[in-house]
Amino acid sequence: MYKNGLILVVALLVNLTAFATTWAPVNGTAEAAYYIHLDKSFYVNGEVIWYKFTMPADPQHQSAAIKMVLTDRNGQTLFYTFLKNREGASVAGYYKIPFDLPGGKYRISFLGTDANTGQRIKLAHADLPIYNDSEKITAPPAGSGNMGSAPTGLDDLNVEISFSKDTLRSRSEMETTIMVTDANGRPVEAEVSVAVSDQALTEMGGSRSATIVPGLPVPITEKLDTSITVKARLSDYSGKPLTANVLGVLIPDQNRIQYTRTLSPGVVNLRLPDFYAQQPIQFLGFPDEEDSIRVELQADEQLAAEGTLSYTPEILEYLELSRKRKKIFQLYTDLEFNFQPEIPQIAPQMLKPERTVQVKDYEAFDNVYLFFKEILTPLVFRQVTGEIFEAKVFTDKGNRVYEMLSGSPLFIIDGQATRDGNYVAHMKMDMIETVAIFTDRGELRKQFNVMGRSGVVIIETSSSDITVPETDADDIKSIRGLQAPVDFPAFSPEQFQSDRHRPFFRPQLYWNPELKTNTAGRAEATFFQSDATGNFQVRVMVKDKQGRVGYAEKTYYAAW
Structure with missing residues (x-):
């Protein structure tokens, strides 16, 4: 009975059909300098948006x-990330749509940053229909079956697609060859992006829905910044915008302090070294100017999506099949796109303290003040009044001559910074493992620049919930950097062999944004068919170093 029930569900999905809905992009033009290539034209909760953004191959975009x-x-921003075109003139990425994301129109935008002024530049956007198949639709708006046309104006280059076979059996291999030539028939070396999906995802009522979206019609002339950039507003605690000639930013994961300044009162454009995924940063005021600061990160403006979802009978049918497909994956305790990117690691700066105290080597003391009162180190705590203490660091001038550095040292406690010596003095000693003390003026300048001129003390603890004073903690922000690369999880023979009785369904079969043609103008793509039958479409976009573009699509039939 279990087997018969599974076969019944599989049969419902074998003839899976999917249809696109109305959305904003206009057809491409030959003059367009920027393009978005999407793997398909609409999405459902739990799916993944795969995309590529191409730019002119000129020095401004390198x-x-x-x-x-x-x-x-x-x-409102749901997600953002940074992408870099280390090779060629394009970037590619992905977005995992949360299962609980409400259905609606969402805008995907691609922005550059002017390297001179710090201004954001909008390069391209597309308004994407994202449905939620768990939402109950009552009296849905009648939608139109005409969902747009095939992309036009992408004919600077000729693109030919050929298959190793015109009819493909389920779970068998398809070899696809792509040839790119110019108007005179000469082979062209070009970047290639390939999408393969159920043809019903891009066709409805005889019209094809555009998955190629043009951006700005002409390339910008400004040099785009090569750094991850963060926009912020700097003020005092009364809300008054501040002018800062020196503003530090602690990057604990990299053991470094970055520096910037305000462009105008309150306006900060921070440039950061490369990092992946998310990391905390902490803004640090300069004591000679204003060390009691308040920082608010600024969202990019005027990026609201436009339009509403269209619920045609075909869309409603696709949503029903999407629910059934999810149940199959639940049966096998799996996800349709089950991948975890491997986060590249950035080597942190190697720091060299003048003195490191291993606390376990000493007898127990109640707090930091009492410990350093008894242990001779360059770090000392002085009682100001009652239970109020201040901290000072001494530097060795040679010949046993020591000089006290002016100002309060910078404490970095498990990656969080404070100059509040009284807070540190009262920390419980039993949670502290090491104390690294930096005292040499030359090394302080080299390793921390001006933020370290009063000495730096790095404390590592065994606690998992250390929190510095609120005025310091308020300036800790979590930001996203570069997106970790990941390959599209296409089906493989190993998957089929590992569970031969399991059904394998997915409307999106293949996505590769990083193919390149060789000197003969040739590129090849290989993928495996799912258990679904019917017509499947291969869509290819190419772009060469001169900015010439081309597009082609071709259909094959999948049989059981």
């Missing part, structure tokens, strides 16, 4: 850090 932002109709 190694540019492009910011991808996904926003809702209110302009």
